Amino acid sequence: MAEYNMHILVCGGTGCKASQSELIKSNFKNRLNEFGLSDEIQVVLTGCFGFCEKGPIVKILPDNTFYTQVTPEDVSEIVNEHIIKGRKVERLLYRDPETNELVGDSKGMDFYKKQIRIALRNCGFINPENIEEYIGRDGYAALGTCLSEKTPDEVIEMIKDSGLRGRGGGGFPTGLKWQLTRKSVSDQKYVVCNADEGDPGAFMDRSILEGDPHSVLEAMAICGYCIGADKGLVYIRAEYPLAIERLKIAINQAREYGLLGDDILGTGFNFDVEIRYGAGAFVCGEETALIHSMEGKRGEPTVKPPFPAEKGYNGKPTNVNNVETFANIPVIINKGAEWFASIGTEKSKGTKVFALAGKINNVGLIEVPMGITLREIIYDIGGGIKDGREFKAVQTGGPSGGCLTKSFLDTPIDYDNLVAAGSMMGSGGMIVLDNTDCMVAIAKFYLEFTLDESCGKCTPCRIGNKRLHEILEKITDGNGKVEDLDRLRLLSNVIKDTSLCGLGQTSPNPVLSTLDHFYDEYLAHVTTASCPAGQCKALMHYSIDPDKCTGCTLCFRNCPVGAISGERRAPHYIDQSLCIKCGVCVAKCKFDAVLIG
Amino acid sequence: MNKIKNLADLKKLQSEVQSKIKLREKGDSPEQLVQIKVSMATCGIASGAKETMNFLIEELDHQGIDAVVTQTGCMGYCYAEPTIELTIPGQLPVVYGFVSKHKAQEIIEKHIKLNELVDGIIPVAYSTIDNK
Numbered sequence: 033m034a035e036y037n038m039h040i041l042v043c044g045g046t047g048c049k050a051s052q053s054e055l056i057k058s059n060f061k062n063r064l065n066e067f068g069l070s071d072e073i074q075v076v077l078t079g080c081f082g083f084c085e086k087g088p089i090v091k092i093l094p095d096n097t098f099y100t101q102v103t104p105e106d107v108s109e110i111v112n113e114h115i116i117k118g119r120k121v122e123r124l125l126y127r128d129p130e131t132n133e134l135v136g137d138s139k140g141m142d143f144y145k146k147q148i149r150i151a152l153r154n155c156g157f158i159n160p161e162n163i164e165e166y167i168g169r170d171g172y173a174a175l176g177t178c179l180s181e182k183t184p185d186e187v188i189e190m191i192k193d194s195g196l197r198g199r200g201g202g203g204f205p206t207g208l209k210w211q212l213t214r215k216s217v218s219d220q221k222y223v224v225c226n227a228d229e230g231d232p233g234a235f236m237d238r239s240i241l242e243g244d245p246h247s248v249l250e251a252m253a254i255c256g257y258c259i260g261a262d263k264g265l266v267y268i269r270a271e272y273p274l275a276i277e278r279l280k281i282a283i284n285q286a287r288e289y290g291l292l293g294d295d296i297l298g299t300g301f302n303f304d305v306e307i308r309y310g311a312g313a314f315v316c317g318e319e320t321a322l323i324h325s326m327e328g329k330r331g332e333p334t335v336k337p338p339f340p341a342e343k344g345y346n347g348k349p350t351n352v353n354n355v356e357t358f359a360n361i362p363v364i365i366n367k368g369a370e371w372f373a374s375i376g377t378e379k380s381k382g383t384k385v386f387a388l389a390g391k392i393n394n395v396g397l398i399e400v401p402m403g404i405t406l407r408e409i410i411y412d413i414g415g416g417i418k419d420g421r422e423f424k425a426v427q428t429g430g431p432s433g434g435c436l437t438k439s440f441l442d443t444p445i446d447y448d449n450l451v452a453a454g455s456m457m458g459s460g461g462m463i464v465l466d467n468t469d470c471m472v473a474i475a476k477f478y479l480e481f482t483l484d485e486s487c488g489k490c491t492p493c494r495i496g497n498k499r500l501h502e503i504l505e506k507i508t509d510g511n512g513k514v515e516d517l518d519r520l521r522l523l524s525n526v527i528k529d530t531s532l533c534g535l536g537q538t539s540p541n542p543v544l545s546t547l548d549h550f551y552d553e554y555l556a557h558v559t560t561a562s563c564p565a566g567q568c569k570a571l572m573h574y575s576i577d578p579d580k581c582t583g584c585t586l587c588f589r590n591c592p593v594g595a596i597s598g599e600r601r602a603p604h605y606i607d608q609s610l611c612i613k614c615g616v617c618v619a620k621c622k623f624d625a626v627l628i629g
Numbered sequence: 630m631n632k633i634k635n636l637a638d639l640k641k642l643q644s645e646v647q648s649k650i651k652l653r654e655k656g657d658s659p660e661q662l663v664q665i666k667v668s669m670a671t672c673g674i675a676s677g678a679k680e681t682m683n684f685l686i687e688e689l690d691h692q693g694i695d696a697v698v699t700q701t702g703c704m705g706y707c708y709a710e711p712t713i714e715l716t717i718p719g720q721l722p723v724v725y726g727f728v729s730k731h732k733a734q735e736i737i738e739k740h741i742k743l744n745e746l747v748d749g750i751i752p753v754a755y756s757t758i759d760n761k
Binding site for chain 1: 633634635638642643646647650652653670682686697698699703
């Protein structure tokens with residue numbers, strides 16, 4: 033087979049695909065064809081590179097050139113200059129925002145320097161639709177080793193020694209979970225992969241399935257071998273079409289190569305995987321609700337025990353793990369438990385994938401060792417806060433988590449420290465907030481989400497959250513009273529203590545955490561009816577400073593409701609009864625004459 | 630595709646397909662590898678740089694020497710094409726002129742494998758922004 037001298041990797045993650053990366057790939061192919069280079073240069077569509085902020089990404093190897101924000105039109109320039117003449121196209125290189133220097137090599141980028149990519153090892157490296165590239169990266173070697181050289185108990189022992197904990201949020205030790213399911217006696221057992229990623233702003237699992245689906249399939253087969261199951265199910269939401277597509281291709285290829293199906297690698301072990309679709313309900317990420325949904329019943333949780341390890345899918349013992357947890361397994365088998373356990377902190381081993389979103393410069397997907405500080409994530413990898421604003425907090429754990437403030441910037445991040453700080457690891461969404469974000473509004477946003485997603489089975493969650501939301505609404509409308517803050521806390525605690533499943537037990541967390549850390553902000557809303565962040569529109573009051581106003585009439589001409597009046601070259605004023613607080617006048621004024629109070 | 634029957638088959642397939650993506654793995658640590666840049670402007674290509682480059686890639690691969698071979702623009706020694714710039718890890722780059730296949734073979738055998746300089750080195754007669 034032909035050897036390629038050069039590889040062009042084009043990001044095929046959902047983000048970059050939406051920015052025409054497929055067209056970029058075909059343009060490359062056409063262009064290379066014109067030069068007769070298609071036998072010498074390989075063009076590959078890979079999984080996510082993680083640097084979604086500057087997508088679409090094109091990486092050229094072996095010289096490691098990292099091009100950002102490439103458009104289909106840029107392709108001929110890259111081919112003509114870089115490929116033919118060996119000159120990098122400077123205008124497409126990444127520019128370090130601090131030093132303003134061009135970074136030609138992706139290893140020189142701060143974004144990648146502190147990352148350790150284990151679960152994402154193949155994302156942005158291999159073609160996810162080609163099983164051979166996965167095999168070339170030690171793919172299925174872990175499964176082979178387990179089946180031929182290790183007993184199930186030895187493998188479980190290895191996973192336990194590695195210290196791997198569930199990456200879906202709870203942090204339950206994975207090895208222990210496998211052992212419990214192994215001990216249950218039954219004629220049929222199941223391995224379930226939870227790909228129902230529901231936190232707003234989180235896309236780790238989707239990226240892994242899109243970029244490296246085989247790692248999950250391999251790990252599920254290993255899990256099946258350990259617990260004594262011959263059937264695996266991936267529960268994935270139908271709103272992830274690309275991940276589903278690649279997963280299907282991967283399953284078919286694995287069957288074709290005899291790595292799924294009967295008598296795998298001649299060891300007599302049978303294992304096959306099927307896909308089950310979810311409709312995208314948040315509560316179905318909870319394992320009992322997920323199992324009910326797969327059985328075709330309503331996606332509602334039930335009380336544990338019995339745990340799925342005893343009675344799960346169709347009443348049979350079932351082991352449910354998250355996508356990212358599975359993606360770690362083959363590496364642990366190949367590199368050893370000690371290697372994995374050497375990364376991270378005392379009680380949280382390995383790495384964690386985080387989806388960085390919000391007011392941060394480098395929005396994207398990162399994988400960092402446990403124990404890294406928030407400061408390193410936000411300032412070194414994330415490139416700091418957008419527009420040079422001030423960091424206020426970071427929301428982790430989604431609607432079940434809480435906010436970490438400035439005082440936690442230097443706290444090492446692991447499962448236990450986050451819980452101690454009043455938040456949680458969650459699935460790994462990190463939403464960065466700056467000083468223009470109102471914490472009451474943030475709490476309200478998450479509560480709106482839980483309100484929509486509550487299944488309605490138990491009263492505290494169904495009605496309690498509704499009442500919580502009403503109180504928050506009252507506060508952001510400027511009608512709140514100081515007593516409301518105590519009622520918020522009391523009600524939150526009742527919901528936490530009495531709800532049936534994890535969704536209700538954690539839904540008040542955003543409220544409690546913001547109450548703890550930003551009590552002053554709540555107080556300002558209820559005592560002086562003002563929003564310090566300037567986000568709650570109902571509490572804002574626009575007026576024009578007569579000393580600064582030059583009477584240019586720009587605000588008058590742009591006000592959509594005609595609330596501004598005044599003579600030319602004389603100070604204008606805003607009619608409060610007409611003003612809808614849209615902020616257009618602030619944006620248009622060139623003299624900073626519009627005051628917000 | 631035939632099914633993979635056992636672990637040995639899997640390992641065999643793995644070593645076969647590894648070469649396909651080896652180049653990408655090399656990209657992760659280029660500074661530790663032998664790097665060769667082949668000057669491939671019009672003058673270079675006309676003088677046979679393409680053949681030289683293909684020969685280098687095949688021969689190095691054949692001998693199992695990990696190296697990164699890339700193409701670059703005109704180095705300015707149009708009279709001495711094909712030219713290559715060879716960098717052994719930890720040493721200064723050396724430019725060779727008139728690199729035919731035969732010369733390339735000699736460079737691999739002597740310079741890369743034994744670290745002995747070969748005739749035909751073009752002395753550095755310029756300064757760049759980096760070394761000025």
